[in-house]
Amino acid sequence: MVNRCRPLRMASRRLLALVCTTFLALGTLSARAQAPAAGQSATAPSPRDIVGTWQGTLHIAAANRDLRIVNKISKDDKGQLKVIDYSIDQGGQPMVATSASFEDGVFKFSIDFIQGKYEGKMSADGKSITGTWTQGPGSLALNFDRANDDTAWAIPGPPKKMPPDANPSFDVATIKPSTPGRQGKGFGYDGHHFRTINTNMNDLIAFAYGLHAKQIVDAPDWFGSDLFDIEGVPDVDGQPNQKQMQGMVQKLLADRFQLKFHQDKRELSVYIVSVASGGPKIKESTAAATDLPAFFFRQLGDLTVRNMTMGNFATWMQSGVMDRPVVDQTGLTARYDFNLKWTPDESQFAQFRTVGSVAAPPSNDPNAPPSLYTAIQEQAGLKMSPGKAPDDVIVIDHAEKPTAN
Numbered sequence: 001m002v003n004r005c006r007p008l009r010m011a012s013r014r015l016l017a018l019v020c021t022t023f024l025a026l027g028t029l030s031a032r033a034q035a036p037a038a039g040q041s042a043t044a045p046s047p048r049d050i051v052g053t054w055q056g057t058l059h060i061a062a063a064n065r066d067l068r069i070v071n072k073i074s075k076d077d078k079g080q081l082k083v084i085d086y087s088i089d090q091g092g093q094p095m096v097a098t099s100a101s102f103e104d105g106v107f108k109f110s111i112d113f114i115q116g117k118y119e120g121k122m123s124a125d126g127k128s129i130t131g132t133w134t135q136g137p138g139s140l141a142l143n144f145d146r147a148n149d150d151t152a153w154a155i156p157g158p159p160k161k162m163p164p165d166a167n168p169s170f171d172v173a174t175i176k177p178s179t180p181g182r183q184g185k186g187f188g189y190d191g192h193h194f195r196t197i198n199t200n201m202n203d204l205i206a207f208a209y210g211l212h213a214k215q216i217v218d219a220p221d222w223f224g225s226d227l228f229d230i231e232g233v234p235d236v237d238g239q240p241n242q243k244q245m246q247g248m249v250q251k252l253l254a255d256r257f258q259l260k261f262h263q264d265k266r267e268l269s270v271y272i273v274s275v276a277s278g279g280p281k282i283k284e285s286t287a288a289a290t291d292l293p294a295f296f297f298r299q300l301g302d303l304t305v306r307n308m309t310m311g312n313f314a315t316w317m318q319s320g321v322m323d324r325p326v327v328d329q330t331g332l333t334a335r336y337d338f339n340l341k342w343t344p345d346e347s348q349f350a351q352f353r354t355v356g357s358v359a360a361p362p363s364n365d366p367n368a369p370p371s372l373y374t375a376i377q378e379q380a381g382l383k384m385s386p387g388k389a390p391d392d393v394i395v396i397d398h399a400e401k402p403t404a405n
Helices: 201-207 243-255 310-320 371-382
Strands: 052-060 064-074 081-087 094-096 100-101 106-111 116-123 129-137 138-141 144-147 168-178 186-190 193-199 227-234 261-274 296-298 302-310 326-328 336-341 382-398
Touching: 052 129, 052 138, 064 144, 081 100, 081 106, 100 168, 168 243, 193 201, 201 243, 201 310, 227 243, 261 310, 296 310, 302 310, 310 326, 326 382, 371 382
Parallel strands: 261 326
Antiparallel strands: 052 064, 052 144, 064 081, 081 094, 100 106, 106 116, 116 129, 129 138, 129 144, 168 227, 186 193, 193 227, 261 382, 296 302, 302 336
């Protein structure tokens, strides 16, 4: 089961790497079944009874890593199966399955948000399930054993949030040149550490201020060519929200890169996101508003969006995908979960292509997904159209390359 997601992800991923990034908080922990009353004996598991706690280990040979997975299976008041998955070595946030079934000893469930599905066969004694987890083009063996109160793995509690009124800075921060040839690009938060890989100054400023590179004016050439890996530890405990992460990076840019600029507004060529004639097809997120949004790729053109406003979506599309700024004119105000799959053209993912990321499907493939402009309308009920609009820019007055750590 394969995010950072955390928190914010802009990095291109292969399937096996994704196993580390997809379990995001979308549900609540179901209660454990009560123990038999005094004088009653426990009923032996039946192959016809899937309800209970199941656990197994996903072996990821390519990453030399094992992930413990817990399934808590219950039934709602209509008798429908409810499956909540936990990847406990990745923080244990719950992920609610979109659909689930158990028929003739075969257990299936899917999680549409991550385009993942599981299918397994229960043993004759009802104590184990042998099956396969599939996500994208790849699959991995995943077998479960039935657990009880004595054998069940503990599920970590939710991560502690940073106080919303906190104004954190990096207590410790290291900035190093990126390793030549390293693939991917991303921003993330892991435990108590903020990290970036293969990020240049345009990326950092775009993240910190919600801009596109074309909104950065009079920048020196090294803003787009020099790549840095950054790791920082905040001076306030808890997981920061997006605004707090941006504020920390703003302070880092001023302190370590001696960044100075002034603001202006100019008319720019942009892409305008609006609602298509048939209305939006995206689902409102069930995550808490305080949860971090997620924006990450399994490969270029295979996008997962979680807990994002349309303003968030526009910002991350302009930062990670498009060759010009993106303006939200949808009028939608909720937070949404959705997927988009398209075949990128040469104007998209310029910053990913410079760091050797996973290639997009070939344009001559008859089974390739449609263009972004077709996909966003067919799959999300949105439109993305070129236009012109006045937009904010920052004019660079001064910047320096950071000193070695």
